[in-house]
Amino acid sequence: MWLYFRFPLSFREAEELMLERGLIVSYETVRRWCVKSGQAYANCLRRRRPRPGGKWHLDEVFTKINRVQKYVWRAVDANGNVLDILVQNRPDKPVARRFFRRLLKRAGQAPRVIVTDKLKSYGAAHREVMPSVEHRSHKGLNNRAENSHQPTRQRERAMKGFRSPGGAQRFLPAFTRISPHFRPHRHLMTAHRHRLEMLIRFAIWNHITAATSLPPAA
Known part of the structure; x- marks a missing residue:
């Protein structure tokens, strides 16, 4: 299989x-x-796999499941290895906060820097969960996370969507x-x-x- x-x-x-x-x-x-x-x-x-590096890239992308829009949150390290994925209803602050806490728990360590797009939920959750970590918010810096969605999109098309x-x-x-x-x-x-x-x-x-x-x- x-x-x-x-x-x-x-x-x-x-x-x-x-x-x-x-x-x-x-x-x-x-x-x-x-x-x-x-x-x-x-x-x-x-x-x-080796432990994740000190730079994490976070991004979210929407997908439709049963005609309802959902958001797939994803985090990858500097080498493109996926750290975690979370499927949620909204891209808001509570979800971002939950995602940050999941990442810290699963990785067992805090990153040196996180890179995100300009979604305000990231900044609000960052100030609460990991204020000591550097946060770089710039769409052009986050291509690694955005490119990591491509295999998921290919699989989604092959499966004709998630159920x-x-x-x-x-x-x-x-x-x-x-x-x-x-x-x-x-x-x-x-x-x-x-x-x-x-x-x-x-x-x-x-x-x-x-x-x-x-x-x-x-």
Whole structure:
């Protein structure tokens, strides 16, 4: 099922790829697998990553779920690694305050500087939650966070939208940690280096999912 997180495929395309491997799946199979195992695998990958740097980029983007506008709050570090995602109804101060507290709790440390756009909710929450941290509010400085929304948009289009806010909240944190594991910076590597890197990443994935202990397929 790693194909579901790795590529921005529709379910029918993923189903055909799995069928070529002799596996028959359904929508309910994928849903149950994601609920049961997706976040656990994502947490294992997160623990293997280095601690986040001192600069965090925060951004929010709207999405429509059942024709109702919701906001996806996202935080990434200077290397583009996703720190946390929060799906909420409004981009207001209470939500920003909650998001800041979640970030501090999950990271276990305060950043040196946070970079946001000019949304006033960030400044109000920053003064309450982390007043000692430098805050840079400028739209042009926050391209890293804005670019990190692109894989989510691709997946959203492939899935033809999210079905519920809770489903989006469960899916996105796992997706944004598993998908980058299979997407190294290909444009920065030679073909030989890329093949070696993918071998390493598949070995890590097999170790996490305990695939090496499974009996070989007939």
